[in-house]
Amino acid sequence: QKEVEQDPGPLSVPEGAIVSLNCTYSNSAFQYFMWYRQYSRKGPELLMYTYSSGNKEDGRFTAQVDKSSKYISLFIRDSQPSDSATYLCAMSAGYSSASKIIFGSGTRLSIRP
Amino acid sequence: GAVVSQHPSRVICKSGTSVKIECRSLDFQATTMFWYRQFPKQSLMLMATSNEGSKATYEQGVEKDKFLINHASLTLSTLTVTSAHPEDSSFYICSAEPGQGVNEQFFGPGTRLTVL
Numbered sequence: 001q002k003e004v005e006q007d008p009g010p011l012s013v014p015e016g017a018i019v020s021l022n023c024t025y026s027n028s029a030f031q032y033f034m035w036y037r038q039y040s041r042k043g044p045e046l047l048m049y050t051y052s053s054g055n056k057e058d059g060r061f062t063a064q065v066d067k068s069s070k071y072i073s074l075f076i077r078d079s080q081p082s083d084s085a086t087y088l089c090a091m092s093a094g095y096s097s098a099s100k101i102i103f104g105s106g107t108r109l110s111i112r113p
Numbered sequence: 114g115a116v117v118s119q120h121p122s123r124v125i126c127k128s129g130t131s132v133k134i135e136c137r138s139l140d141f142q143a144t145t146m147f148w149y150r151q152f153p154k155q156s157l158m159l160m161a162t163s164n165e166g167s168k169a170t171y172e173q174g175v176e177k178d179k180f181l182i183n184h185a186s187l188t189l190s191t192l193t194v195t196s197a198h199p200e201d202s203s204f205y206i207c208s209a210e211p212g213q214g215v216n217e218q219f220f221g222p223g224t225r226l227t228v229l
Contacts, residue, residue: 004156006156008154036220041204041222041223041225042222042223043117043119043206043208043220043221043222043223044157044206044220045220046217046218046219049217088156088157100159100172101159101218103156103157103158104156105154105155105156106154106156
């Protein structure tokens with residue numbers, strides 16, 4: 001069983017729709033949860049990170065963590081074609097270089113104009 | 114700020130040759146740099162962690178004699194794939210961590226390696 005599971009998609013939605021991206025994980029030691037966006041043939045860029053359970057909002061993006069269910073989500077409101085990319089969830093037990101980041105396989109998202 | 118560059122962006126080489134990939138932090142000093150490999154439609158897999166001036170720490174299953182990592186300065190790390198074979202073809206991505214309270218990894222744009 002992989003430590004982090006993520007549906008690879010692809011997911012295609014019309015512009016303006018609310019997008020929900022999800023990951024599940026098995027390691028209860030994970031404390032820090034991140035979402036990265038990766039455009040084609042580019043390196044990932046950090047979108048959001050959260051610590052422990054709860055919600056965090058940043059503009060059109062909301063990250064949600066449910067540690068009891070080992071389930072994290074990223075919601076994108078008012079989706080735009082420029083949001084089309086691969087979204088990677090990632091998590092670690094600590095927030096330092098000593099704690100390895102484990103990435104999901106990524107979900108390919110396409111926003112149709 | 115916090116820009117990481119990689120060179121080359123893509124490289125094609127013959128089987129048996131060695132390839133060097135550079136990773137530079139352009140506007141900050143990176144106490145720690147990481148090298149990842151990403152196969153198509155798969156997640157990033159950490160290969161090794163390197164700290165400036167010390168030997169790299171390799172993940173289980175990664176051959177240190179095949180993937181040579183040098184972190185000679187606070188702004189430059191290199192990955193050399195020695196005696197490359199077609200199965201080494203992949204997308205190699207580095208990241209750099211400033212340290213000093215900023216424990217966030219900034220990723221480079223990646224290097225596409227194709228071994229014929």
